[in-house]
Amino acid sequence: DVVAGDDGAERLAEAAKAGFVTADLRTVSWSDFAALVLAPGVPLTHPVPHWSVLKAREAGIEVIGDIELFYRERRRHAPDAPFVAITGTNGKSTTTALIAHLMQTAGYDTQLGGNIGTAILSLEPPRMGRVHVIEMSSYQIDLTPSLDPTVGILLNVSEDHIDRHGTIENYAAVKERLVAGVKPEGTAIIGVDDGFSRAIADRLDQAGKRVVRVSVKNPLADGLYVEHETILRSASGARSEVARLGGIGSLRGQHNAQNAACAAAATLAIGVKQDVLQQGLRSFPGLAHRMEQVGRRGHVLFVNDSKGTNADATAHALSSFADIFWIAGGKPKAGGITSLEGFFPRIRKAYLIGEAAAEFAGTLGNKVP
Known part of the structure; x- marks a missing residue:
């Protein structure tokens, strides 16, 4: 028997409308449950355990994920x-x-x-x-x-x-x-x-x-x-x-x-x-958004590497090409792009977008136009 819970009232209502048994897990008796099956995006340990994890521990029940159920x-x-x-x-x-x-x-x-x-x-x-x-x-x-x-x-x-x-x-x-x-x-x-x-x-x-x-x-x-x-x-x-x-x-x-x-x-x-x-x-055709070769125009190869969301992943892409026009930005991660400085000579021009644009511009300085 499965009871579905969510912090969002709208999501709970959607689940109920789709025919699932739902509950406000803050108010139910946890002693009736055998396990809490947690979505992986919900904090288990850091920065602090989600309130549902604390309730499960108080009730002495296990906290597992969907892959554990499969196993x-x-x-x-x-x-x-x-x-x-x-x-x-x-x-x-x-x-x-x-x-x-x-x-x-x-x-x-x-x-x-x-x-x-x-x-x-x-x-x-x-x-x-x-x-x-x-x-x-x-x-x-x-x-x-x-x-x-x-x-x-x-x-x-x-x-x-x-x-x-x-x-x-x-x-x-x-x-x-x-x-x-x-x-x-x-x-x-x-x-x-x-x-x-x-x-x-x-x-x-x-x-x-x-x-x-x-x-x-x-x-x-x-x-x-x-x-x-x-x-x-x-x-x-x-x-x-x-x-x-x-x-x-x-x-x-x-x-x-x-x-x-x-x-x-x-x-x-x-x-x-x-x-x-x-x-x-x-x-092997490769994966979308991971150094995906999306087309050519003349001698220019267009590569979609939008899944390169940290400096380490981006370094792999930059190391694979020699003459690069680079579109970069989005949400900055710790350390930004400072670790990529060794690849700056490969970048002919950078086009900066999103929240990280100002920070990335500061790191590129006058090394990359």
């Missing part, structure tokens, strides 16, 4: 059905969509959703032979205590969502739970090009997890790495070619090389053959 059904009906979970500060959506595309190319019954596109409970339910490829934000991981994916991917960790986690250490610890929870026979895939992720990979290794390290910055003695637009696998002193990325416009840039290498590691772990992997990489 409980999976455990009852199809515990061995492949489940691929992806997290990271940047690149989650592209990697998730790419893995789903690769699995579909290989002929698997594939469901894509979570933090991208379709909410997990609106997907087809778990069953043997069906693969769920699920993007997870830190908020969703926080609300999924029994998370144990077949393949867990941590792409990277950099400063983000500190308002919701308090410190970057807390944020990294939540991200770590996704790969730490991988099934004993499963695979944890970790991008090791930042300090937090390297430390996480080392801890999981020591705990006996099967860890596949991925790098786009340095060759690895054991793992997957990218060199000259080629994904290579290294093990026991020998290396072999996995796939080639050259000429694939939807996977342009070092950050997309990391996304592709992690996706390759995931699909290989599930059993996709290398020739099918290469075919899938070449046919």
